[in-house]
Amino acid sequence: MPDLDDLLNHASDELATMPVPDRPFVPRPRRVGPALVVVALLAGAGGLTAVVRSQSTSDHVLVANTPITTATSTVQTSNDSAATAVTEPPVTATPQTSVTPASTTPVPTTSDPLPFTQPQQVISGATGGLGWTLDVSTEEGSIRCLRFTAEATSRTLCLTPHSDELAGMSFVVRTPHLMAAIGQALPSEIKGPITEARSTVTPVTGLTTDGTMFMAAVTLATDPIVRLPSGEECDYAGILDAIEAAGAAEGYQPTHLLNVAIDHCRGDIAAGSSRAAEPSAAQTAFRIFTRSGTTWLASAADHMNSCLDTESGTPPCVKLGYSKPAATGTPATADLWVALPNTGLSERILPLVAAMGDEVLVVGGASGWDRVATGNLRDGRVLNTTGTAWQPIPDAPVALTTGLPSAWTGTDLFLIAATGEFLSFTPSSKTWTTLPRMRGNPGIGTAMAWIGGELYAMDYVGQTFTYSPTQKTWLSLESPTTIQADHSALKSVVRGSNWILSGGSTLAIFDTIASVWLPVPNIPSDSMVVAIGQDVLLTTVDFQHPAPTSRLNDANQFVPTGDTVDFLWGGNSATYLWVVDGHWVGDSGPAMTNGRAIQYRSSDTWISTGMPTTSGVDVPVQTASGQLITTDGVRASRLKGVEGPGPFAH
Amino acid sequence: MHMAAESVDPGGEVFVAPVWTFDELYRREYAGIVRLLVVLTGRRDVAEELTQDAFLVVHRRWATVSTYERPDAFVRRIATNRAVSVARRKSTEARLMLRLRREPVQEMPWTTSTCEIWDAIRALPARQAQVAALVLIEDRSIQDAAEILDCGQETVKTHLRRARAGLTSKIGATSHA
Numbered sequence: 139m140p141d142l143d144d145l146l147n148h149a150s151d152e153l154a155t156m157p158v159p160d161r162p163f164v165p166r167p168r169r170v171g172p173a174l175v176v177v178a179l180l181a182g183a184g185g186l187t188a189v190v191r192s193q194s195t196s197d198h199v200l201v202a203n204t205p206i207t208t209a210t211s212t213v214q215t216s217n218d219s220a221a222t223a224v225t226e227p228p229v230t231a232t233p234q235t236s237v238t239p240a241s242t243t244p245v246p247t248t249s250d251p252l253p254f255t256q257p258q259q260v261i262s263g264a265t266g267g268l269g270w271t272l273d274v275s276t277e278e279g280s281i282r283c284l285r286f287t288a289e290a291t292s293r294t295l296c297l298t299p300h301s302d303e304l305a306g307m308s309f310v311v312r313t314p315h316l317m318a319a320i321g322q323a324l325p326s327e328i329k330g331p332i333t334e335a336r337s338t339v340t341p342v343t344g345l346t347t348d349g350t351m352f353m354a355a356v357t358l359a360t361d362p363i364v365r366l367p368s369g370e371e372c373d374y375a376g377i378l379d380a381i382e383a384a385g386a387a388e389g390y391q392p393t394h395l396l397n398v399a400i401d402h403c404r405g406d407i408a409a410g411s412s413r414a415a416e417p418s419a420a421q422t423a424f425r426i427f428t429r430s431g432t433t434w435l436a437s438a439a440d441h442m443n444s445c446l447d448t449e450s451g452t453p454p455c456v457k458l459g460y461s462k463p464a465a466t467g468t469p470a471t472a473d474l475w476v477a478l479p480n481t482g483l484s485e486r487i488l489p490l491v492a493a494m495g496d497e498v499l500v501v502g503g504a505s506g507w508d509r510v511a512t513g514n515l516r517d518g519r520v521l522n523t524t525g526t527a528w529q530p531i532p533d534a535p536v537a538l539t540t541g542l543p544s545a546w547t548g549t550d551l552f553l554i555a556a557t558g559e560f561l562s563f564t565p566s567s568k569t570w571t572t573l574p575r576m577r578g579n580p581g582i583g584t585a586m587a588w589i590g591g592e593l594y595a596m597d598y599v600g601q602t603f604t605y606s607p608t609q610k611t612w613l614s615l616e617s618p619t620t621i622q623a624d625h626s627a628l629k630s631v632v633r634g635s636n637w638i639l640s641g642g643s644t645l646a647i648f649d650t651i652a653s654v655w656l657p658v659p660n661i662p663s664d665s666m667v668v669a670i671g672q673d674v675l676l677t678t679v680d681f682q683h684p685a686p687t688s689r690l691n692d693a694n695q696f697v698p699t700g701d702t703v704d705f706l707w708g709g710n711s712a713t714y715l716w717v718v719d720g721h722w723v724g725d726s727g728p729a730m731t732n733g734r735a736i737q738y739r740s741s742d743t744w745i746s747t748g749m750p751t752t753s754g755v756d757v758p759v760q761t762a763s764g765q766l767i768t769t770d771g772v773r774a775s776r777l778k779g780v781e782g783p784g785p786f787a788h
Numbered sequence: 789m790h791m792a793a794e795s796v797d798p799g800g801e802v803f804v805a806p807v808w809t810f811d812e813l814y815r816r817e818y819a820g821i822v823r824l825l826v827v828l829t830g831r832r833d834v835a836e837e838l839t840q841d842a843f844l845v846v847h848r849r850w851a852t853v854s855t856y857e858r859p860d861a862f863v864r865r866i867a868t869n870r871a872v873s874v875a876r877r878k879s880t881e882a883r884l885m886l887r888l889r890r891e892p893v894q895e896m897p898w899t900t901s902t903c904e905i906w907d908a909i910r911a912l913p914a915r916q917a918q919v920a921a922l923v924l925i926e927d928r929s930i931q932d933a934a935e936i937l938d939c940g941q942e943t944v945k946t947h948l949r950r951a952r953a954g955l956t957s958k959i960g961a962t963s964h965a
Binding site: 139140141142143145146148149150152153154156158160161 | 818819822823826827836840897898899901902904905906924925926927952955956959960961962963
């Protein structure tokens, strides 16, 4: 049995030799994107939406000063008497030595009616290439003011106290390039300068499914709704159960829950520490996005440190709040979805949906969130070519779920289950066939393509195989040297007889006719390759600085496009999403965010729609004839389709 | 090059505190913090990003932070807090719901035993992971770790004791400490 200290010493030595490339510190973004910032004050019950837009790069924030319970609330701009907008110098301090010069444009200062001498919460992030902070001041249990600081501009937003009739209120900030580190409340990290951090209102930030950021204030219940069992680890499942129970009381079903993000469920101040007597600045925020557009918010601020340290003997408690429906959503731009017949399947989560020519397969999924990793359901349906009826099919041999590698041959759908089984489904005979298992590491993360009558597959560590349907055998192929091992986010694109795989900052191109891996262009170490639709894009994925993008042409060279691709993680799909000139796209073609389908096609067309009847976030599939179909396993919709010019100039 | 400022601490001894400039702080601490966060996050890209974020926070408040006795401890506190926050969120999301989707991980040339150590540290409760990374990997003193984490030394010792027990259990090793 190895000695722990020996292992630690060895690990420390290895870590010390790890090269860390120099990276300059850039305190300000190099490029400021178009400043389209929308601050929308959304009222819940009345579905009221107040939206202010600005196109000026210096006018990042507009102001709404509106009682949010007023049914006919109006929107005020910064010049309106009912609004309060204060422009003042940035609150950020100039460093003694600036590595990169920051913008020093002076901004006129006016009086601040509610100076932020004691901000209650400070939340920071970056949107649209701008770093920003929100200082939140509270007064009498309501968010009173926000100070939005970006670049050299600082604006103060002041609001009237909201009514008790609403459990929460939200601010939606939209930018063309949204790449924020959302939900990074920083009170624990800046508690030095902040001496007051007590409030009954907990601001919570989140990333909505439609690409907007929200900040919500939740007036919490006086008494804890949920008490968690003590223990070293937070009982996340218990929290979720409690939230689900509270949601059920309001009429929501567990399957409506879309995502739960739990931020730093940890005690920043452990019992027994020298600062235990101080107010805990640690705020734990739970954000639960629902399919109905409601965001459930919960907070555990009082005793959450007990999650990590039970010495205090005080069990942690969770207090729940929620925002009203529509508090985080954006009004649908158009009703472009046509309801299809229901599938007839039971309620489920994340089924596998795949296009098979002009037919659509929906199968499997999970009956609960604890089963979504592999799915636990096997029944399915096939939508006929006319889109008028779902036909039952035999149960799949194994449970299936969304996101599995699949390839359509024209007659059969090959797919690999999360547990590694290799299957085919033949729609003409409605039969499932279990085939020889692929070697290597089959499962989610495997890239698969059907090229020239052969199936090609690469597992997440780069092992490559080909499957011959006639021989029913897998053969190993030489693995490419240009793609790094353990790149599980492999995406593949087929161009003619070439199979192009991208993952991280690596690229590999396989000529299936010559059966050789082709030379690939050099890719800078700070760049990433991503396949979007049929395009392979090279971009510098820099949190702060979106850079121009290049696209792989038919000569396998990257050609600059002049556009940018931003990157973010999170959102409701818990997968990487890409932002191309302000539009979210999936990493492999059609994507949906909060029911808004956004697609980038190689033909340079975009689709952006309203809400489908499913109101889901399931990845839509595209049939051979171009129909975009989405289903959550029970309900289904078809997109009528509206196309416009794409962002890339050829 | 540091300037030095002299002051007299309550004990009467002369305390020489370095006067940092931001770029000095950045140049001196960047690589070390990235390595520390690699341990806590498992990914170099995330580690670099979080390190940049931490410095961005410090930069914005440099007028205040520069007056601190230990700006280096402060930036490490921010960085490690962020690291465990991201790690916790990601692991929680993965465990609770949604899709089992492996995320791109930059290849690291770690040996198997080192990988096991990193995995075991990241599997620890957040505070224990921070203490383990600082004390067991970075070889910092209890006092230093307490200063960085802004907590008491006894608390650090408690977390360290639990972290060692957790690591021993997780990787099936013996411990003589």
